[in-house]
Amino acid sequence: MGSAAVEPGDSTSVLAPMVLAIGRTSFSRVLMDTVRTVADVGHCMVFAFETERMARCALGIGNIGIGPDLGVAYSEHFHLADPNRETMLHERSAPRPIVLPSFSRRMYSDSYRKMFFEDAEIVDKIAAAIWVDSACYYVNFYRTADQGRFGRNEAARLCNMAPAITAIVARHCQEEVVAEAPTKLQALFATREPFLKLTGREKEVCLRILSGYGSEAIAADLGISLHSTFTYRKRAYEKLGISSQNELFAIALRLMALPRGAH
The missing domain is CATH 3.30.450.40 (GAF domain)
Known part of the structure; x- marks a missing residue:
């Protein structure tokens, strides 16, 4: 045409x-x-x-x-x-x-x-x-x-x-990004592997990393110490089998790209 x-x-x-x-x-x-x-x-x-x-x-x-x-x-x-x-x-x-x-x-x-x-x-x-x-x-x-x-x-x-x-x-x-990204990310962490293996606090830290927060901002937003922020991030990365923020973004991007209902 x-x-x-x-x-x-x-x-x-x-x-x-x-x-x-x-x-x-x-x-x-x-x-x-x-x-x-x-x-x-x-x-x-x-x-x-x-x-x-x-x-x-x-x-x-x-x-x-x-x-x-x-x-x-x-x-x-x-x-x-x-x-x-x-x-x-x-x-x-x-x-x-x-x-x-x-x-x-x-x-x-x-x-x-x-x-x-x-x-x-x-x-x-x-x-x-x-x-x-x-x-x-x-x-x-x-x-x-x-x-x-x-x-x-x-x-x-x-x-x-x-x-x-x-x-x-x-x-x-x-x-x-402003209207939908937080909701989409929260749904991923609530329903999809490998995020299901994370504790509530580990999910909260990872969600804020994906939303662009730095470590100090995460600590302030969650009302926890900077040391605790680093600890939760380290534990989450170990459970996800990753070692960097880039790899965390890659997991989220891959899951978002899959058709709805795919696993």
């Missing part, structure tokens, strides 16, 4: 449904409808860089069956091999969205190409990013093998609208 032509004057009406869907569960679907209209995008994935060495998959929707696996793999380690990462970090002080360099398979390592382009059948992508405070939201628009590469006009339309789309996506992701 080809994409409908979007003239510059139509941009406001095309993007209006996305703005109205910010913070709502329908946002992903509305985003996908929008980018299909603009350039027949097949799949969209959004990654949030909240530190220089940590990323999480904030959103994924479209026609790639292994999309959740890609989100986990990218968040765990492939983000460090992404050639766009250096550009995003270099443009940290940019006051507006960044449209990233044109896609070329040779930009990527063999293992990256194997998983993201061969296994996922991605043949083209256009990407943009925006820094909001200390977080970078990296928005990727993909075309798959059954669609073929973006046409010249499609690429031009998407590149023209990507900055506005990216800014709207970033605002939604911020709203979603």
Whole structure:
């Protein structure tokens, strides 16, 4: 199916449904409808860089069956091999969205190409990013093998609208983190292995680590000593078989990416 032509004057009406869907569960679907209209995008994935060495998959929707696996793999380690990462970090002080360099398979390592382009059948992508405070939201628009590469006009339309789309996506992701992340994490700790093996206090400490609290902030929030905070964290990590905050994030991301009801 080809994409409908979007003239510059139509941009406001095309993007209006996305703005109205910010913070709502329908946002992903509305985003996908929008980018299909603009350039027949097949799949969209959004990654949030909240530190220089940590990323999480904030959103994924479209026609790639292994999309959740890609989100986990990218968040765990492939983000460090992404050639766009250096550009995003270099443009940290940019006051507006960044449209990233044109896609070329040779930009990527063999293992990256194997998983993201061969296994996922991605043949083209256009990407943009925006820094909001200390977080970078990296928005990727993909075309798959059954669609073929973006046409010249499609690429031009998407590149023209990507900055506005990216800014709207970033605002939604911020709203979603504030509104939904604590509830989702609490549900994971209450219902899913390996978190079920933790004591109540160990869960409370881990939940706050995942919410961005430092050790001193955790101690103050829970009304316990800094030494006790370290002790609960150490015990929790031992039970989970991990040794770092990054590994704790990886467990949570993997569980969040699984279909509802999967174990």
